[in-house]
Amino acid sequence: MKFTELKLSEQVMSGIEDAGFIELTPVQEEAIPLALSGKDVAAQAQTGTGKTAAFLIALFTRLLDSPKPSRRNPRALILAPTRELVVQICADAETLGSHCPLKVQPIFGGVDYDKQRQALKDGVDVIVATPGRLIDYYKQKVFSLRQVEVMVVDEADRMFDMGFIKDLRYILRQLPPYNKRQTMLFSATLSQRVMELAYEFMDLPEKVRIAPEQVTAERVEQILYHVSRREKFALLMGLIRQDAEMTRVLTFVNTKREAEYLSERLKANDYKAAVLSGDIPQRKRMRLLDEFKAGRLNYLVATDVASRGLHIDDVTHVINYDLPQDSEDYVHRIGRTARAGAGGKAISFADEDMVFHLPDIEEYIGRKIPSRFPEDEDFFWDYKRSVPRKKAPVPEKSGGQGRNRRPHRRPRRPKSGEQKGPSKR
Numbered sequence: 507m508k509f510t511e512l513k514l515s516e517q518v519m520s521g522i523e524d525a526g527f528i529e530l531t532p533v534q535e536e537a538i539p540l541a542l543s544g545k546d547v548a549a550q551a552q553t554g555t556g557k558t559a560a561f562l563i564a565l566f567t568r569l570l571d572s573p574k575p576s577r578r579n580p581r582a583l584i585l586a587p588t589r590e591l592v593v594q595i596c597a598d599a600e601t602l603g604s605h606c607p608l609k610v611q612p613i614f615g616g617v618d619y620d621k622q623r624q625a626l627k628d629g630v631d632v633i634v635a636t637p638g639r640l641i642d643y644y645k646q647k648v649f650s651l652r653q654v655e656v657m658v659v660d661e662a663d664r665m666f667d668m669g670f671i672k673d674l675r676y677i678l679r680q681l682p683p684y685n686k687r688q689t690m691l692f693s694a695t696l697s698q699r700v701m702e703l704a705y706e707f708m709d710l711p712e713k714v715r716i717a718p719e720q721v722t723a724e725r726v727e728q729i730l731y732h733v734s735r736r737e738k739f740a741l742l743m744g745l746i747r748q749d750a751e752m753t754r755v756l757t758f759v760n761t762k763r764e765a766e767y768l769s770e771r772l773k774a775n776d777y778k779a780a781v782l783s784g785d786i787p788q789r790k791r792m793r794l795l796d797e798f799k800a801g802r803l804n805y806l807v808a809t810d811v812a813s814r815g816l817h818i819d820d821v822t823h824v825i826n827y828d829l830p831q832d833s834e835d836y837v838h839r840i841g842r843t844a845r846a847g848a849g850g851k852a853i854s855f856a857d858e859d860m861v862f863h864l865p866d867i868e869e870y871i872g873r874k875i876p877s878r879f880p881e882d883e884d885f886f887w888d889y890k891r892s893v894p895r896k897k898a899p900v901p902e903k904s905g906g907q908g909r910n911r912r913p914h915r916r917p918r919r920p921k922s923g924e925q926k927g928p929s930k931r
Contacts, residue, residue, distance in 0.1 A: 507535050512542070518566050521602040522559075531556035536714045537690075538564055546689045548704045549714035550696045554841040558598050561658045561690045566606050568656055568688065569631065579649050582632040582656040583681075585640070585674065587664040589614040589788055590795070595634045595660070608632060615639045616788025623648055637665075637673035644680065651680045655687055662693040662700050663834075671703075678707045685709050694834055726824075726840050727851045730864070730877040735857040737885065738827065739771060744886040745853065746777070754798065754821050757807045758839050760828040768827060769807040774890045779805035810835050818842065826854035829863045833870035 507530045509522050530538065533551040540547050541564030551557040565582050574581060586592050596612045603610060611625050613635035622639070626649045633640065633649075643649065657678070659665070665674050681687060689708045693700045696713065704711050733741050746752055759765045762783040772779035780794050780803050797803045799818055810830065821843040830836050836854075843850025854875065856864055868874050 512538065514563070514567060515570050517570060517605040518563060518602070520605040521566075522563070524604055525559070525598075525601045527559065531560075533557050533714060533716045534560045534563075536716075537561075540712045540714070541688070541690060542567060544568075544688060546684075546708040546711040547714060548691045548693075548696060548701070548708065548711040549716070550694070551692055551714070551716045552694050552837055552841055555716060557692050558595055558660070559602060561660070561692065562595075562599055562602050564690065565632070565656045565658065566603050566608065569608060570606060572655075574653075578629045579653045580630055580633045580651070581653060582658070583651065583654050583677075584632065584634045584658040584660060585637060585665075585677065586634065586660045587636065587668050587670060589616060589636060590791070591660065592634050592636055593792070599632065599634065610634060613639050613643065614788075617792075637670045637677060641673055641676065644677075651677070652682060654681050657681060657687055657689045659689075659691045659703075662691050662703065663695055663697060666699055674703075675707075694838070726843060728840065728854070728875050729852070730854040730856055730875045731884075732856050732861070732877060732879050735859060737880075738855050738857060739768075740885040740887050740889065741855065741880055742825070742827065743775065743889045744880075744884045747886055748884070749823075752823050753804060754801065754818070755805050755823045755825060756818075756821055756839075756842050757805060757825040757827050758830070759807060759809060760831065762809055764828065765807045765809055769805075771889075772805050772807070777805055778803050779807060782806055782808040784809060810839075821850060823850065824852045826852070829854055829856055829860035829867070831863055833863075833867045836867045837871060 509519065509527055509530060514522070533549060533555045534557075537547050537549050537551075537557070537560045541561070549557065549560075561584070565584075569581055584595060586595060592612050592614045596610055599610045608631040609629070610632040611622070611630040611634070613622050613626070613633055615636065615638055623643060623646075626633075626643055630649075644651065659674065665671055684707055689711070691700070691704055691708065691711065696704075696715065731741060742757075757768065759768060762781075762785065765781045765783050769779045769781045780797070782791060782794055786794070794803065794806070795818070798806045807827075810832075824840050824843045826836070826839060830839060840850075840852035843852060856877070864875075
């Protein structure tokens with residue numbers, strides 16, 4: 507189905523043409539007509555399936571069909587679990603809504619507190635936000651939510667995983683009644699807890715299900731190597747040297763410490779690499795992503811904070827240096843490549859510790875991942891080994907004493923009946 511077959515305004519169609527969209531993806535084909543008819547929608551869809559465009563097109567269409575003279579308070583609210591996802595939704599909204607007279611404002615923590623606050627006071631049409639910062643401004647009475655006509659919850663399952671469900675429920679209770687607004691919910695899975703939320707705050711939502719096996723990127727070439735933990739870096743070096751198309755690579759590990767160590771090893775071997783983990787300050791995180799998108803960084807080593815909500819065009823490879831412990835995270839990780847009709851490759855390493863997660867992953871995606879044992883020529887052992895693993899610092903004793911000096915001890919107080927000083931015998 508093509509976008510020209512939908513009854514969309516000229517302004518929205520111009521944005522769709524600017525984005526280069528021609529045919530609807532499966533989730534768009536099912537969700538957009540329902541949303542345009544005014545129904546609430548609860549959709550199961552992974553990132554990379556076009557769900558962001560689906561709810562933005564429906565949202566813009568509804569707001570344009572009933573223009574309001576004043577935009578002192580927001581008419582639409584989009585909630586997302588991560589800052590990166592907020593930034594990406596706003597980027598998509600900027601393209602799709604470039605011909606619409608609607609002001610879209612991102613709200614998230616870590617940057618521009620006063621600037622974001624002033625923008626809300628000046629008035630916006632659409633807020634795209636993480637829950638915490640939004641509630642902060644709301645409790646200061648910077649804006650009201652009583653005029654919201656469209657509510658979107660993106661990655662609802664992730665809201666639960668990240669502990670945002672209380673904040674999400676609080677925000678939903680501040681909105682007009684469910685029958686006075688349109689609500690759209692998107693989630694990787696329509697689990698029982700997600701559907702309980704939907705039935706509580708939505709008006710008889712229509713379910714849209716896109717099966718996970720349809721979403722593990724049909725255009726992603728997947729391969730898994732059975733390799734020992736000791737050999738993983740040599741195999742990574744060998745694969746990099748063999749494949750000249752590895753120009754923009756997302757490498758996933760399970761811990762921040764491993765991310766830092768792997769990034770340092772790549773840099774020691776003259777590869778442009780950086781770490782993206784949960785405690786990276788927001789300004790630095792955005793700068794790293796900009797450098798990665800621009801090609802100034804070729805290797806981004808990430809924990810699962812980056813597996814959802816990132817939209818980076820032309821990611822050539824995703825490497826699961828560590829297999830994820832959560833099966834859903836595998837789908838989210840490899841969904842960073844083969845986006846917008848492009849191809850991509852996902853390479854996974856199953857070592858002796860992580861291979862136990864493989865059966866659950868294959869059951870979740872509904873098929874076996876093609877696997878092999880690497881040959882000798884796949885390894886490159888002549889790499890620089892000059893990066894020691896960092897050890898936790900040993901705290902010094904109080905009083906400035908070094909770690910190798912014995913601390914000064916106060917003289918022991920004699921017990922009652924015991925002589926003080928040396929014996930006179």
